[in-house]
Amino acid sequence: MTTPAGPFAGPFAGPFAGPFAGTARLTARRRELELDALASGPSVDLLVIGGGVTGAGVALDAAARGLSVALVEARDLAFGTSRWSSKLVHGGLRYLASGRIGVARESAVERGVLMTRTAPHLVRALPQLVPLLHGLMRPGQAALVRAGFHAGDALRLSAGTPGRLLPRVRRVGADRARALVPGLRGAGLSGALVAHDGQLVDDARLVVALARTAAQYGVSVLTRVRAEQVTGSGARLTDTLTGESFLLGARAVVNATGVWAGEVDPSIRLRPSRGTHLLVDATALGRPAAALTVPVPGSTSRFVFALPQQLGRVAIGLTDEDAPGPVPDEPQPTEAELDFLLDTVNTALETALTRADVRGAYAGLRPLIDTGDGATADLSRQHAVLESPDGVITVVGGKLTTYRRMAQDAVDAAVRLRALPARACWTARLPLVGAPGHRDSRPAPEGEVAASLLARHGGAASEVLAVGEERLGAGYGAPVAEGIDVSRAEIAYALTHEGALDVEDVLHRRTRIGLVPADADRARAAVEEIAAKV
Numbered sequence: 037m038t039t040p041a042g043p044f045a046g047p048f049a050g051p052f053a054g055p056f057a058g059t060a061r062l063t064a065r066r067r068e069l070e071l072d073a074l075a076s077g078p079s080v081d082l083l084v085i086g087g088g089v090t091g092a093g094v095a096l097d098a099a100a101r102g103l104s105v106a107l108v109e110a111r112d113l114a115f116g117t118s119r120w121s122s123k124l125v126h127g128g129l130r131y132l133a134s135g136r137i138g139v140a141r142e143s144a145v146e147r148g149v150l151m152t153r154t155a156p157h158l159v160r161a162l163p164q165l166v167p168l169l170h171g172l173m174r175p176g177q178a179a180l181v182r183a184g185f186h187a188g189d190a191l192r193l194s195a196g197t198p199g200r201l202l203p204r205v206r207r208v209g210a211d212r213a214r215a216l217v218p219g220l221r222g223a224g225l226s227g228a229l230v231a232h233d234g235q236l237v238d239d240a241r242l243v244v245a246l247a248r249t250a251a252q253y254g255v256s257v258l259t260r261v262r263a264e265q266v267t268g269s270g271a272r273l274t275d276t277l278t279g280e281s282f283l284l285g286a287r288a289v290v291n292a293t294g295v296w297a298g299e300v301d302p303s304i305r306l307r308p309s310r311g312t313h314l315l316v317d318a319t320a321l322g323r324p325a326a327a328l329t330v331p332v333p334g335s336t337s338r339f340v341f342a343l344p345q346q347l348g349r350v351a352i353g354l355t356d357e358d359a360p361g362p363v364p365d366e367p368q369p370t371e372a373e374l375d376f377l378l379d380t381v382n383t384a385l386e387t388a389l390t391r392a393d394v395r396g397a398y399a400g401l402r403p404l405i406d407t408g409d410g411a412t413a414d415l416s417r418q419h420a421v422l423e424s425p426d427g428v429i430t431v432v433g434g435k436l437t438t439y440r441r442m443a444q445d446a447v448d449a450a451v452r453l454r455a456l457p458a459r460a461c462w463t464a465r466l467p468l469v470g471a472p473g474h475r476d477s478r479p480a481p482e483g484e485v486a487a488s489l490l491a492r493h494g495g496a497a498s499e500v501l502a503v504g505e506e507r508l509g510a511g512y513g514a515p516v517a518e519g520i521d522v523s524r525a526e527i528a529y530a531l532t533h534e535g536a537l538d539v540e541d542v543l544h545r546r547t548r549i550g551l552v553p554a555d556a557d558r559a560r561a562a563v564e565e566i567a568a569k570v
C-alpha cells in the first residue's frame with residue numbers, strides 16, 4: 037500500500053458526478069444526477085450515514101484513500117449536534133484536569149492539525165481570560181487554574197503547535213484585563229490569567245468544507261436522503277423530497293448519526309446530554325476581544341464562558357443536563373438553563389445582563405456513550421468505534437475537534453473488517469476547501485475582501501465574489517440586510533456551490549443568521565429573492 041505523494045494525488049472522479057466530477061461544487065442538480073446513478077444499481081465500497089462533522093470526516097477519509105463512497109444525510113449538512121457546539125477547537129485542558137491524558141493529547145494534536153494544515157482559514161487563536169476578582173473563586177482555585185493552563189501549554193508544545201499560533205499563558209493587570217473584556221467588573225479586580233485555544237468561525241462551516249472536499253474526491257454527498265433498514269451490507273435510501281426509495285449495496289456501512297445512532301443501530305446505547313448557549317450583542321459586554329471564563333459558584337471544575345462570535349454577538353454557555361427520552365430534531369433550551377447562564381456570567385460583569393439582552397438561544401445534544409449511572413458531565417468524551425451483530429460500524433462520542441481522528445479510526449475498522457482495498461489515512465495533510473494549499477484556493481486581492489468573508493471562506497473568497505458578480509450583478513457585495521455582516525454574494529454561493537437546497541439551509545446552516553430569530557426574519561426576503569435569481 038502506498039500513501040499518495042501530495043495533497044491532491046488521490047482519485048478525483050466519483051463514478052456518478054457527471055459534469056461535476058472533480059469539483060467541490062454541491063448543487064441540487066449534482067444531487068439529482070448522483071441519486072439517479074446510485075438508484076440504477078451500482079454498489080459502493082462505503083455507505084456513510086449522517087452528514088455532521090463525523091460523517092463528513094469519514095466520507096472524506098475513505099474517498100481520499102481511494103474508496104467509492106456515498107454519504108447520506110436525512111436533513112441537511114450540519115443539521116444535528118455539529119451546529120450547536122461552542123465552536124471551540126479544544127486543546128484538551130478539561131480532560132487533563134480529570135487525568136485523561138490520552139484524550140487530552142489527542143485533542144491537542146488534532147487542534148494543531150486544524151490550525152496548521154487542514155483548516156487554518158476557519159480557526160483562529162482565541163484568548164481566554166480568567167478574571168482574578170475578589171470573591172469569584174474558591175480558595176486555591178486560581179492556583180489550580182494557573183497550573184491547568186501551564187499543563188495545557190505543555191500539551192500544546194508536545195503536540196508541536198507553535199507559540200506564535202497559540203501564545204503561552206500569562207498574567208495581565210486589571211487594565212489589560214478590562215481592555216480585553218470591557219464589561220468586566222472593576223471593583224476587586226486584580227488582574228487576569230490569559231491562555232489561548234482555537235476557535236472556529238462557525239462549526240457548520242467546517243462541516244460544509246469537509247463535505248465539499250469529500251465531493252471533490254468523488255463522494256456522492258446526498259442531503260434529504262434518509263437511511264433505513266440499515267445492515268452491514270447496505271440500506272434502503274429514501275429521497276425525502278420525492279418519497280422515492282431504493283436499496284443501496286455497500287461493502288461496508290458506517291453509522292455516523294450522533295445522538296440518533298441508536299435509531300439506526302438498536303445495539304447502540306447512548307445517554308444524551310444537553311448543552312445550552314444564549315446569544316447577546318457583543319456591545320453588551322463592550323465588544324470583548326477575549327473569551328471570559330467565569331467559575332460556576334460552588335464548583336471547582338465547572339465554568340461558564342462568554343465567547344465572542346461572528347456577526348457581532350457573544351455566545352454564553354454552557355450547560356450539561358441529562359436529556360433522556362426521544363431525540364428531538366432541534367433540542368430547546370430550558371428557562372432554568374438560561375437563568376443559570378445569566379446568573380453565573382453576571383457574577384463577573386460590571387453591568388448585569390438581563391433577559392432583555394438575550395437575542396437568541398440554542399441547545400445541542402452530546403452523543404455520549406452510556407457507561408452507567410454517573411452524571412453526564414463525568415462521562416467520557418472519548419469516541420468509540422463499535423461493530424453491531426449485523427455488521428454496521430458505528431462511530432460515536434468524541435467531539436468536533438477530534439473528528440479527523442474519529443474518521444480515521446472508523447475507516448481503519450471498515451478496511452480491516454471488510455478487507456477493502458484502501459491506502460493508508462493521509463487526511464492530516466489534506467487541506468480542506470478554502471485552506472491554503474487546497475488546489476482551488478486563491479489569495480484574496482489585498483484590501484478588497486471583507487475580513488468576515490475571508491474568515492468564513494478563506495482562499496475561496498474570490499470565487500464567492502466572482503459568483504456573486506456573475507449571478508447578481510450590481511450590489512453583490514452588499515450585506516444581505518442592514519446590520520447583518522453577510523454579503524449577498526455569500527448567499528448566492530451557498531446555493532450554487534455549497535449544497536443549500538432552500539432558504540432554511542442558507543439561513544441556518546450555510547450562514548448562521550438564523551441563530552438570532554429577528555435577524556432571520558429581516559434577511560429572509562432578500563435570501564428568497566437571491567434564491568429565485570441564481
Ligand SMILES: Cc1cc2nc3c(=O)[nH]c(=O)nc-3n(C[C@H](O)[C@H](O)[C@H](O)COP(=O)(O)OP(=O)(O)OC[C@H]3O[C@@H](n4cnc5c(N)ncnc54)[C@H](O)[C@@H]3O)c2cc1C
Pocket residue numbers: 085086087088089090091108109110111112113114115116117118119120121122123124125126261262263264292293294295296300309310311312354399400401402403432433434435436437438
Ligand atoms: C452544547 C455542545 C457544545 C459543544 N462544543 C464543542 C466544542 O466547542 N468543541 C468541540 O470540539 N466539540 C464540541 N461539542 C461536541 C461536538 O459538537 C459533537 O461531538 C459533534 O458535533 C457530533 O457530530 P456528529 O457528526 O457525530 O453528530 P451530528 O452532528 O448530530 O450529525 C449526525 C447527523 O446524522 C443525521 N441522521 C440521523 N439519522 C439519520 C438517518 N437515518 N439517515 C441519514 N442521516 C441521519 C442527522 O440529521 C445529523 O445531521 C459540543 C457538543 C454540544 C452538544
